[in-house]
Amino acid sequence: MMAAATAHVGSIIAVTAVLTAAVMALGFVLLYHVTVRRRISRLLGIISDISAEGSETRAVLAALDIGVIAYGGNERLLTMNAMAGNLLPEIPTTLSDFFSRYGEENGMKASMFLGSDALSGMVYLKGRTLVVTVQKRALDQARLSGHIVMIRDVSAEEREETRRKEFVANVSHELKTPLTTIKTYSESLLDWGIDEKDKDALKKDVRRLYDDSIRMEQLIEDLLLLSSLDSRGLSLKVDTLDFARLVRLATERVQLMAAEKGVELTCVVVAHIPKVLGDRASLERIVINLLTNAIKYTDPGGEIFAYVGTIVDDVYVKVKDTGQGIPPEYHEHVFKRFFRVDNTGSRRFGGTGLGLSIVRELADLHRGKIELKSEPGRGSEFTLLIPGKRKVLRDTRIMLLEGNRPVDAVGRAAADEIEENEDIQLPAPLEK
Ligand SMILES: Nc1ncnc2c1ncn2[C@@H]1O[C@H](COP(=O)(O)OP(=O)(O)OP(=O)(O)O)[C@@H](O)[C@H]1O
Ligand SMILES: [Mg+2]
Structure with a gap:
């Protein structure tokens, strides 16, 4: 009887142990599964973040109006944007090729060998003037530091600068010419002309002085007009x-x-x-x-x-x-x-x-x-x-009906007239 009861307890213990082991194993399996799943999903999240960041970075790079090229720690081409491709006829695949192609004449290659971290130079290509800047940068923590190349097209600024210089030189010259005449003639009149010259000769000299002062006055008037045209400050009535x-x-x-x-x-x-x-x-x-x-x-x-x-x-x-x-x-x-x-x-x-x-x-x-x-x-x-006025009024009417207001002086005057005389639903004037 005793032996039977002991055997019974023994089998209960054995079954319980087996069950406990099974539950524990199941628990472990489940835990493992959940952890791995979580880890995988975290990883997937990281990957998707990285790729989103990558596409954002690419979008930002593509929108830039400067060319950007990145060379990695091994000096190989990592990435570039579309503008870089527009500005340069060819994008070298290594940094040293880049310097051989675009950095010889402007001394960038030499400075690079001298160990400079930030280099910049001008590159002249097919009538374009480019400013190229190369900076040594840690591109991410894992990689060795690479290089970022930035290329900016400064042709328009350069042309504007040349135009400005020419303008100043021309103005100075055109002002100086009549001024020199005025100075020379008045000097000679003061020194001896008034006493020695006859009336007709004197009149001729004074006429010359007058003509050149008129010339200066006209030039200054033209310059003032041009400057108000340039600054859009000319108010038309x-x-x-x-x-x-x-x-x-x-x-x-x-x-x-x-x-x-x-x-x-x-x-x-x-x-x-x-x-x-x-x-x-x-x-x-x-x-x-x-x-x-x-x-x-x-x-x-x-x-x-x-x-x-x-x-x-x-x-x-x-x-x-x-x-x-x-x-x-x-x-x-x-x-x-x-x-x-x-x-x-x-x-x-x-x-x-x-x-x-x-x-x-x-x-x-x-x-x-x-x-x-x-x-x-x-x-x-x-x-x-x-x-003619009729045409301007007609064009302005169409603009107004489309919900736009003209911005030029002639169009604004037409809009005012239409507003006063006609029953057209006009848009509110633009806030200044
Ligand atoms: N009717 C014309 N016949 C021949 N050449 C002309 C005529 N009108 C202009 N030109 C040429 O064009 C140039 C520019 O004319 P523009 O009126 O801009 O300057 P300008 O007459 O020389 O000086 P200003 O600033 O006093 O008018 C003149 O210098 C002249 O060579
Ligand atoms: Mg003229």
């Missing part, structure tokens, strides 16, 4: 104008100059001219500049016509002369600041070469354009075309 009348009055203002030169100047209004929206002073300036050029560059006995007409919705004034004309290769250049064609006798006639650049910029402000036709020896024809 836009009104509804009778364009034919404006041209007729401008022609009258330069009649005396034409008569003195011995050229005949006639204004012809070809048709009924629609009204324009514009700034009177600026449009007058355009017409006067074209007319005075025609007078200046036409020999005595020549003829000048100012035709005023209309084509579809545009109005035009065409100033046609029988002067020396302009060779075709200069047609685009004459609208640039300070450009003068020497063989038109521009040096002889005085002036600074700013007139036509002002004409073009003022025409732009009126949504207009200026065209030139000219044959050397046969004369020139400058045409200013600007949209």
